[in-house]
Amino acid sequence: MSHGEEAVAAASKAEAGPYGGRPSVGAEDGGGTQHPGAGRRGAAACTYMTAVCVHARRDAAAQQYRRSVEASAGERALLRRPDSANDNGITRSSSRPPCGGPCPSNAKIRGKTVIVTGANTGIGKETALELAKRGGKIIMACRDMGKCENAAREVRGTTLNHNVFAKHLDLASVKSIKEFAKSVLKEEQHIDVLINNAAVMRCPHWKTEDGFEMQFGVNHLGHFLLTNLLLDRLKESGQSRIINVSSLAHIAGDIDFADLNWEKTKYDTKAAYCQSKLANVLFTNELARRLKGTRVTANSLHPGVADTELGRHTGMHKSTFSSATLAPIFWTVIKSARQAAQPGVYLAVAEDLQETSGKYFHVFREKEAAKQALDEETARKLWEESAKLVHLDEALQECKA
Numbered sequence: 001m002s003h004g005e006e007a008v009a010a011a012s013k014a015e016a017g018p019y020g021g022r023p024s025v026g027a028e029d030g031g032g033t034q035h036p037g038a039g040r041r042g043a044a045a046c047t048y049m050t051a052v053c054v055h056a057r058r059d060a061a062a063q064q065y066r067r068s069v070e071a072s073a074g075e076r077a078l079l080r081r082p083d084s085a086n087d088n089g090i091t092r093s094s095s096r097p098p099c100g101g102p103c104p105s106n107a108k109i110r111g112k113t114v115i116v117t118g119a120n121t122g123i124g125k126e127t128a129l130e131l132a133k134r135g136g137k138i139i140m141a142c143r144d145m146g147k148c149e150n151a152a153r154e155v156r157g158t159t160l161n162h163n164v165f166a167k168h169l170d171l172a173s174v175k176s177i178k179e180f181a182k183s184v185l186k187e188e189q190h191i192d193v194l195i196n197n198a199a200v201m202r203c204p205h206w207k208t209e210d211g212f213e214m215q216f217g218v219n220h221l222g223h224f225l226l227t228n229l230l231l232d233r234l235k236e237s238g239q240s241r242i243i244n245v246s247s248l249a250h251i252a253g254d255i256d257f258a259d260l261n262w263e264k265t266k267y268d269t270k271a272a273y274c275q276s277k278l279a280n281v282l283f284t285n286e287l288a289r290r291l292k293g294t295r296v297t298a299n300s301l302h303p304g305v306a307d308t309e310l311g312r313h314t315g316m317h318k319s320t321f322s323s324a325t326l327a328p329i330f331w332t333v334i335k336s337a338r339q340a341a342q343p344g345v346y347l348a349v350a351e352d353l354q355e356t357s358g359k360y361f362h363v364f365r366e367k368e369a370a371k372q373a374l375d376e377e378t379a380r381k382l383w384e385e386s387a388k389l390v391h392l393d394e395a396l397q398e399c400k401a
C-alpha cells in the first residue's frame with residue numbers, strides 16, 4: 001500500500017470508528033444525531049477524501065504536474081513490466097505482489113471472453129483496453145451506447161484487437177439486465193471473466209427504473225442480478241473468474257436491512273455509497289461460498305484512488321477551497337485510471353490466483369476486509385434480500401426460456 005492510500009485508510013478508519021452506522025432521520029449532513037460508531041462521519045471522510053483526491057487530478061496545476069510526470073522516465077519505469085516477469089505472466093523475483101505499479105502478471109488471455117461493466121470511461125475502459133491487449137474477446141457493457149461505441153472503437157484502434165464489442169447494459173434497469181443476459185447467453189459459448197466495475201457515487205436521491213435507491217441499485221443489486229443470470233455459463237466455462245470492484249469506502253459501510261433502499265431514513269449520499277461498496281464485498285464472499293466445489297472464483301477489490309469521472313456528483317469537484325488548498329496535498333495519492341485498472345487486470349489474469357476465491361484485495365495485495373464485511377450471517381441475509389428484491393427466481397426462469 002502506498003503512503004497515500006495508507007493515509008486515506010487511516011483517516012477513514014479514524015473518522016469511522018470500528019464500524020459504520022446510519023444517521024437518524026433528521027440528522028443534518030456533517031453533524032446531528034449519530035448512531036454509535038459514527039459511520040456517517042466515516043463515510044464522509046472516505047468519500048470526501050476520494051473526492052478531494054479526484055479533484056486534485058482535475059485541478060489545472062495538478063494536471064500540468066501529472067503531464068510532466070507521465071512524460072518522465074519515472075512513470076515509464078513505473079508502468080514497465082518487471083524484468084523478472086516470464087511470458088506466462090508470473091514474476092519470479094518476488095513471492096509478494098507489489099503495492100502499486102503495473103500488473104505483475106504478463107499472462108495472455110487469447111480465446112477467453114471477458115465482460116467489463118461500465119467500460120466506456122475510467123477504470124473500466126482502461127481495464128478493457130489492457131485485457132484487449134492481452135488478446136481476449138472483450139464485451140464492454142455500458143448504458144450509453146454512443147459513449148460505449150466510441151470507447152470500443154478506441155480500444156480496437158489502440159490494441160488492434162478487433163474482438164472488442166460494445167453492448168447495451170443499464171444496471172439501473174432489471175429489464176435491461178435481463179435483455180443483456182439473454183443476448184450474451186445466446187451469443188457466447190463461454191464467459192471466462194466477469195468484471196463488475198460500473199458504479200455511481202454520491203448521486204442525488206435518485207431511484208432506478210425498479211424503484212431501488214440508485215447507488216444500492218446499480219452498484220450492488222444490478223451486479224447481483226447480472227452475475228446470477230450469467231452464473232451457469234461461467235460454471236460451464238471451466239476456470240472462470242468474477243471480480244467485483246468495491247472500494248476502501250466499504251469500511252465505513254453499514255447494511256440497514258430495515259431500510260436497504262433509503263425509504264424511511266433521511267438520505268445520506270455518502271453513507272449510501274459506502275453501503276453499496278460494503279454490499280459488493282459481502283456479495284463476493286457469499287458468492288464464493290456458494291461456488292465452492294466449482295471452478296469459478298469470486299474476489300473483490302479496492303483499485304486505489306484514481307482520477308476518473310466517479311466524483312461527478314460531488315460538490316467537491318467545483319470547490320475553490322479543495323482546488324486551492326487541499327488538492328496540492330492529496331495529489332500524491334491519486335492514480336491515473338490506467339494505473340487503477342492494473343489490480344483488476346491482475347485478478348482477471350494472474351495464474352497464481354487461479355484457485356483464490358472469497359478474498360478482498362487492496363490494490364494487488366490480499367487483505368482482510370472490514371469486520372462487517374466478513375460477517376457470514378449478514379452476507380447470507382443480503383443475498384436473500386437481494387434475490388427477493390430483483391425477483392431472482394423469475395428472472396432466472398425467464399433467461400433460461
Ligand SMILES: NC(=O)c1ccc[n+]([C@@H]2O[C@H](COP(=O)([O-])OP(=O)(O)OC[C@H]3O[C@@H](n4cnc5c(N)ncnc54)[C@H](OP(=O)(O)O)[C@@H]3O)[C@@H](O)[C@H]2O)c1
Pocket residue numbers: 050054117118119120121122123124141142143144147169170171172173196197198199200218245246247248302303304305306307308309310311337
Ligand atoms: N476512482 C476511484 O478513486 C475509485 C476508488 C475506489 C473504488 N472505485 C470503484 O471503481 C469502479 C470504477 O469507477 P471509476 O472511478 O472508473 O468511475 P467512473 O469513471 O465514473 O466510471 C463509472 C462507470 O460506471 C458506469 N455506470 C454508472 N451507472 C451505470 C448504469 N446504470 N449502468 C451501467 N453502467 C453504469 C458509468 O457509465 P456512464 O459514463 O454512462 O455514467 C461509467 O462507465 C467503481 O466500482 C468504483 O466504485 C473507484
